[in-house]
Amino acid sequence: MELEYTQTVCVFKTNGKCSTLKETNCVNCKFGKTKRQFNSENDKSIKRNRKLGNCENCKYVKEPCRLSTEQKVKVGELKCLN
Numbered sequence: 001m002e003l004e005y006t007q008t009v010c011v012f013k014t015n016g017k018c019s020t021l022k023e024t025n026c027v028n029c030k031f032g033k034t035k036r037q038f039n040s041e042n043d044k045s046i047k048r049n050r051k052l053g054n055c056e057n058c059k060y061v062k063e064p065c066r067l068s069t070e071q072k073v074k075v076g077e078l079k080c081l082n
Contacts, residue, residue: 011038039068 010032012020020031033041046065049055055064 009034011035043067043069 010018010026010029011034012018012031013026018026018029021029026032046067049065058064
């Protein structure tokens with residue numbers, strides 16, 4: 001159950017198993033991402049939502065999402081970018 005690109009490990013693989021999908025076949029998986037790919041795409045999404053002002057009234061999380069380069073902060077300390 002190894003990824004086809006064996007030089008990296010999928011960020012979703014935990015204890016040798018996929019933590020995202022119920023039925024998995026890691027070879028040619030469309031969801032497989034390296035940690036670097038995941039952070040890049042996640043950061044892009046966070047920046048977009050901050051720019052659109054979606055962070056202020058987020059209904060999904062109590063604590064603001066943070067970029068991979070930001071330290072963990074307490075609620076109310078991280079403000080959305082305008």
